[in-house]
Amino acid sequence: MFFLKKTSTNKVIENIDRFFDTIDSALLIFKDGVKNYLYSNREDFNNNLTTMSHLETEAGILRREIESDLYTQSALIRSRGDIMRLLERMDHIINILNNNLFQFEIETPNVPAELNREFIKLTELSTLAVECAIPAAKSYFKTPETITDKIQRVYFYEKETNKQAQAIKRRVFHDMEKLKLSEKFHLRYFALHIEDLSDAAEKVADQLSVMAIKRNL
Numbered sequence: 001m002f003f004l005k006k007t008s009t010n011k012v013i014e015n016i017d018r019f020f021d022t023i024d025s026a027l028l029i030f031k032d033g034v035k036n037y038l039y040s041n042r043e044d045f046n047n048n049l050t051t052m053s054h055l056e057t058e059a060g061i062l063r064r065e066i067e068s069d070l071y072t073q074s075a076l077i078r079s080r081g082d083i084m085r086l087l088e089r090m091d092h093i094i095n096i097l098n099n100n101l102f103q104f105e106i107e108t109p110n111v112p113a114e115l116n117r118e119f120i121k122l123t124e125l126s127t128l129a130v131e132c133a134i135p136a137a138k139s140y141f142k143t144p145e146t147i148t149d150k151i152q153r154v155y156f157y158e159k160e161t162n163k164q165a166q167a168i169k170r171r172v173f174h175d176m177e178k179l180k181l182s183e184k185f186h187l188r189y190f191a192l193h194i195e196d197l198s199d200a201a202e203k204v205a206d207q208l209s210v211m212a213i214k215r216n217l
Contacts, residue, residue, distance in 0.1 A: 011069070019090070
């Protein structure tokens, strides 16, 4: 493949892999952070916040370095714009992870204990959509013929995330009469923000689908 012909190009691909791996690490921190918040593990949650902040900074540095290097790579000139759009969509994901985790710390939503499992399941499904998008994105540079099969998992988990978010919101508004309306709105707000992750993963999948089609033209 033309992506692997030059050492300088290989360095760009290696940095892109590191960028994707940083986002993958942020997913793990986010899942752990949500659990620690729900179960009031304050010290561990604060550690999650610190780590997440570092990972977002690292991802930002890598993205800027990659984008700068892309302009020097003649081998990537045809796909430069698509790669930059892919990086932008992936960078948006780590921004969502960082912002959402810090929103828990800032707004301290009151999540009833009986909803802990539902919110953890929502988090697992939404992050799974991103986890499936990462290998699909990596495959563009090595085995682009596998992209179509891999992104199908992204679409599957995006739909499952939507179902779980709807179930939480329905239970909050229909079954939890003791909650104030403001508390119900707050819980809906956080369910929507966790759901945003899978929506962002879907946009990555859409971008990869377009990139795969272009490679076959």
